Amino acid sequence: MSSTLAKTPLHDWHAAHGGRMVEFGGWSMPVQYSSIVAEHHATRQAAGLFDISHMGRIRFDGAEAAQYLDSLVTRSVTKIKPGQVRYALMTADDGGVLDDVLVYHLQDAAGGSYYLLVVNASNRPKIISWLGKHPEPEGVQVTDLTTSWAMLAVQGPKALGLLQPLVEVELSALKYYSAVETRIDGHGGIVSRTGYTGEDGFELIVGNGAVQALWEKLLAAGASEGVLPAGLGARDTLRLEAGMPLYGHELSEEINPYQANLGFAVNLEGRSFPGHSALLTLAHDNTRPRIVGLELEGRRPAREGYEVRSGGQVVGRVTSGTFSPTLEKPIAMALVAPEYTAEGTPLVVDVRGQEVAAKVVPLPFYRRSH
C-alpha cells in the first residue's frame, strides 16, 4: 500500500482484522473483511459497522455561515433549524455536479450555531478549492475537520438498540435526517440519523482518539446478534440496491442533477448559486440521457462502462452494476437516452461481448420493510 494514501484512525485495526485495504478517493480503506455478501446481509438483517472517516467534514462558523453555504449549494439551507440535515448538491456554472453533500445545522453546548458540510472523499480537494474561488465573507470561518475527527456509520435494524447505550440522547426521538451534538461513549461528538445503505441507522462523528474504543464496543455489543464490520464493497452493493447515486458513477461534472433524478435536491426559486441560471434551462430539458435502474437476465453482473443497446444502437452506458445479494440477480444503474427510460423498456447490455437482456425497473431496487 502506497504511503501517500491517507489513513483513518482505524486503519491498523482494519489491517489487523482481515480488512483488504484498497485505494479509494486518496485513502487506504477496507473493501471487505470476510465477504461482501456476508457483510451486506449482516447490514440488512442486523447491523453493519462502517468506517467512513474518509468522508470530508468541513465546519462553517460565524453569523453569516448559513448565507455563505446557501450561496454554494442547490437547496436553501438558511432556514434549516438546528438539528436538521439536508441533502444538496454543489454545481459548477454549467449545472454539472461537483459533489453531492450533506449540510448539517448544529448547536454546540453553549447554544452557538454552526454548520457542517460532509463531502465525498474523492471530491474534498476540489470542494476546498471551490470554496477558495468563492471566498467566505468576513466573519465566517471555514475549518477542515476531516483528519482530526473520525466518522462511523452504524446501519441496519439493530443499529438503534446497539448504539443507544453509548449515547446520551434518546435515539428513537431523533428523526431521519436530523443530528445532534451529544456524548458518545463519554466523549463529545455528533450523531445523525442518516446513512447510505437503505436501512435505518446512524452516522457518528467523534474525535480520532475516541473512535477505536467506540468501534470495538459496538462490535462487541453486536457480535451475538450478527453485527459485522463492513467494508466499501458492501457499502456499494447496499447503496446500489437502495438506488442511491455514487459520485463518479451516477453523478459527475458531465451529468446535471435532473439527469440523475435529483431534481428534488435543486431549489431554484428566489435563489442564487453557481449553476443556477444553467439549471433554470436544464430543468426543462428532456433531451438528455437519464439515470435508470436495470435488471439483467441470468447471473452475470453488468459493470460500469458497459454499453446499453436497443435494436443494435447504443442508447446508453452502465454507471454502476453488481450482483444484488438481496434480490439475487444482477442490477445496474445506467445513463440512458430519454426515449428508453420508461419502466419495462426492454434493453440489451453488452457484457464483455455477450448481449444480455435487461429491462428498465423503478428505483430503488430495494426498500426496507421494517
Next chain:
Amino acid sequence: MTPDKLLFSETHEWVHLDQTEAQPIATIGITAFAIEALTDLVYMQLPKVGDQLTAGEPFGEIESVKAVSDLYSPVSGEVIEVNSKLPDNLEILNDDPYGEGWMIKVKVTDPAPLSKLMKLEAYEKQCSEEQ
C-alpha cells in the same frame, strides 16, 4: 486430488497431468488461494468441448460480486471435457477446489508451456508474497 500432485500457474490455475496416454491429458481448475481472494462468486463461463486453447490465453471467466477475472489456460490443446455442473453450483469451488471443482480437461498438443508451471512449494511461496 491433493495439491502436492499438481502443477500451478502464476495466474492461480492448477493442472493435473495424466501422462498414461501418448498425448497427456491436463485437468485444470483454480486454486483455493484464488477462490479465497475472489470470494462471493456469482458467475462463471467455461469453454466448449472441442475449443482449442493456447497457453497464457483466457479460456473462461469467473466473476464475483466485486469484479470479473479471466481464467488463463496453463496449457495448449483441445478441450475434451467440461465440468458443466460447476457454473450453476459455484459453491463446489469452495468445498473441493482440487477435486469436484475441476473446470476442464484438455488434450495437450504442445508440451513446451508445461515447463513454465510451478510445483506446490514454489506456488505457495508466490502466494505468501502476494498476501
